[in-house]
Amino acid sequence: MRLSALFVRLGMFLLAAIVCAFAARIAVAAVETRSVEAVRLELEERGHSFASVLGDGLQVILEGQAPSEAMGFRAISTAGSVVDASRVIDNMTVMNSATLQAPEFSMEILRNDSGISIIGLIPTSSDRGDLTESLERIAGEDSNFADLLETADYDVPEGWDSSVEFALLALRQLPRSKISVRAARVSVEAISDSPEQKAELEASLRRSIPDGLLTNISISAPRPVVSPFVTRFIIDDSGASFDSCVADTPAAERRIVTAATAAGVEGRIGCSVALGAPTTRWADAVTMSMTALEELGGGTVTISDADVTLVAKPGTVEGNFDRIAGQLENNLPEVFALEAILPAAPTAGDEGPPQFIATLSPEGLVQLRGRVSDDLLNLTAENFARAKFGSADISMATRVVDGLPNSWSIRVLAAIEALSKLSNGSVVVEPNNIVIRGNTGAQDAGGEITRLLIDKLGQTEEFEVSVTYVEELDPIASLPTEEECLAGIIAVTEARKITFDPSSANIAGAGAAILDDIAEILQRCPDKRIEIAGYTDSQGSEGGNQRLSQQRADAVLDGLRVRRVPVANFRAVGYGEANPIADNETAEGREANRRIEFTLITPESTEEPTALEQIEQEAAEAAAAEQEDATE
Incomplete structure (x- = not known):
């Protein structure tokens, strides 16, 4: 009995042990599952999804490939938390x-009247503090500055610093701009106040481009605001012409030009497209007025804002004038008001009106002669001319007479101011007319003079503006093209050759005079991109020839630099004995091969390929590689 009881107790003990072991295993498995799941969720939440989690009893095992030692350590620390x-x-x-x-x-840098904002990704090791401090200075104390930059811990790429430096330089000059910065590439988009300012800014920026930096500079000039908004059309014995022509849209310009051609205007016709029209029906009013003037057979019509002044030529039949003027008045858009004037026919025996004449010579000499109403006007006219022409070279040949019209002083000063808009010319003032003739380098000078006279004298006053645009006088249009600049340099270097001392980069004595002539040409080509290429003959080692050619090209670049040529867009390259133009086996051929050549640098595109273009390019490269393998 005792032995039987002992076996029973032993069996119960073993059963309890088995149950405990099984329960422990279940508990460990539950702990393992919860631990693995908790660690996995925390890793994903912290951005460490590269690590996979396994359980081994109470142990948590992390596997996978960490991007860096630091990221691996952070994953371990996350699991340990x-x-x-x-x-x-x-x-x-x-x-x-x-x-x-x-x-x-x-980086993308935006600047407008409210301030500057910057967004992008920059290297951690770059000087962010200096960058933001510079941007805050450019923005000014009263403007906003928004810094939305992010950083990444990688080396500063080659060309990044020069890109940032150029971007800041451009930003200082462009108060309304967007500048995109990448390593060795900068794209500039901006708005200028005028076409003249646009040209100046583009030239200035291109002169400042560092070597090796690819740029895309796009500066636009908004339409000017013209006030008063004036078109003045004339038909006289010499034909039909505009003193001033403005339009509110390109479509309106085309309509006005078509009407002018039908009325007899010959040659190239163009109107300034500007802001400031009193109504969207501006072209209707202008074309109707021009048609009415053509029907009258001559005279002038001035459309200034919403006022239309129709002046027939003397001798026009009164009944015909009344009919045409009445039709125009009834057909004009509602906002416009018409004043129609029929001058009296001239009488026989008229001795001619008194005159004041001002002339401006191409050399800048200003002469004032004719009649003035009093000593005060005489002195005022001289001082006004000195102020407007910025020159003490004023010749006075006026005399004071009585009986001049009350408006004579205003007409004389307005005439002097009109003359100041020309490069050379003359202006004649009479009691009932002012005639301005001359040459100018500004395409809209005629319109500007017309608006000036209407503003000073009123739109009912008679005046004639005959101004010729001369491209050579235009400081922008007269700039030579890249091809013209290069052609001038080639003409100089074909006639004479830049030579060097034997086996050195020292420019020989005659070469200095050639550089003087080249520098004179390049002074008028400030924003052109030019390569100076050096070549040698085949004597000597290939490496030595390459170094010598590079030194000689650098010497020419330095020679132009000391002659104050802006060479920021130039590059000097030595090509050694490559590309011979003559036989190196003869002394004459070797002499011809030792040369300096100037060529234009074709800008490389800075546009990024689209995803489709990139895929197509990769596919083409892969197909070419497969074809090459098959050939081999």
């Missing part, structure tokens, strides 16, 4: 740093 750190086993590998691709660093 969920479970006891002693339970975390690190089985991760670290990605080879050589395979890591640095991101493309870039």
